Amino acid sequence: MKRRVGKVLLFLLLGAVINIAVAWGIAFERVGGGVSHGMTEFDPARELQDPESRFAGAGVSVQRTRGCTRVWVNFSSCCEGAWDLVPDVDAEVPAWADAYFGEESLTELRRSPVSRMAQCSGWPSDAMSGSFIFNYSLTTGRLTIDRTEYGITLPPKQDTGPWKYEYRILPLRPIWPGFAINTAFYAAILWLLFTLPGVPFALRRRRRIRRGLCPACAYDLRGRGNDSKTCPECGKAVKQQ
Numbered sequence: 001m002k003r004r005v006g007k008v009l010l011f012l013l014l015g016a017v018i019n020i021a022v023a024w025g026i027a028f029e030r031v032g033g034g035v036s037h038g039m040t041e042f043d044p045a046r047e048l049q050d051p052e053s054r055f056a057g058a059g060v061s062v063q064r065t066r067g068c069t070r071v072w073v074n075f076s077s078c079c080e081g082a083w084d085l086v087p088d089v090d091a092e093v094p095a096w097a098d099a100y101f102g103e104e105s106l107t108e109l110r111r112s113p114v115s116r117m118a119q120c121s122g123w124p125s126d127a128m129s130g131s132f133i134f135n136y137s138l139t140t141g142r143l144t145i146d147r148t149e150y151g152i153t154l155p156p157k158q159d160t161g162p163w164k165y166e167y168r169i170l171p172l173r174p175i176w177p178g179f180a181i182n183t184a185f186y187a188a189i190l191w192l193l194f195t196l197p198g199v200p201f202a203l204r205r206r207r208r209i210r211r212g213l214c215p216a217c218a219y220d221l222r223g224r225g226n227d228s229k230t231c232p233e234c235g236k237a238v239k240q241q
Helices: 002-028 044-049 051-057 095-101 106-111 178-210
Strands: 035-037 059-065 068-074 116-121 128-136 143-149 151-153 169-171
Touching (some): 002 116, 002 128, 002 178, 068 095, 095 116, 095 128, 116 169, 128 151, 128 169, 143 151
Antiparallel strands (some): 059 068, 128 143
């Protein structure tokens, strides 16, 4: 019993390791270019020429790619009032983001001028999340990360989009029950990989025995004497039928 429990715990531990590795691998890869909802068109170069266009950079944006979701709340003192230009996307924001933005409506965050990005990753379910608070400079077109929460900041990647760079973090905060679901999923795959190679052979042996054949070489044993305990073809021991 103890040995069986130890095997289960070992597979769960290995499943958790793979779960974290997958979540980090997805977060490390470039996730730009996903479907984005809620934020109006953003053009830093245009902002420098037209002050009114600065409002286009504020709002809530939900960016989704396979295995990764990002929620951007972009607000700065120069963009006050910009929220009125952006549609309400509360319905698009996943539940795990409440840990960083609070349970109140995201549209109410206009009262508190804080710019934040929250990111989650994992497959097949969302497993881990992290966040950082940032400031955006209209002069340089660069984003400055002020503080990271439940994450490790990665070096930015150059991007062809209006933000010029893509900012990523390795998430450290588990998302429940997604983390447990993914761990069990990968543990089950490992268990199958360790046990499945013997399953086809066991099924083949049973099928041969039921048909009156030698389980090792498939020699027809239906006409042999009852006192014969070995296969005349390969010499393997066979059970009496």
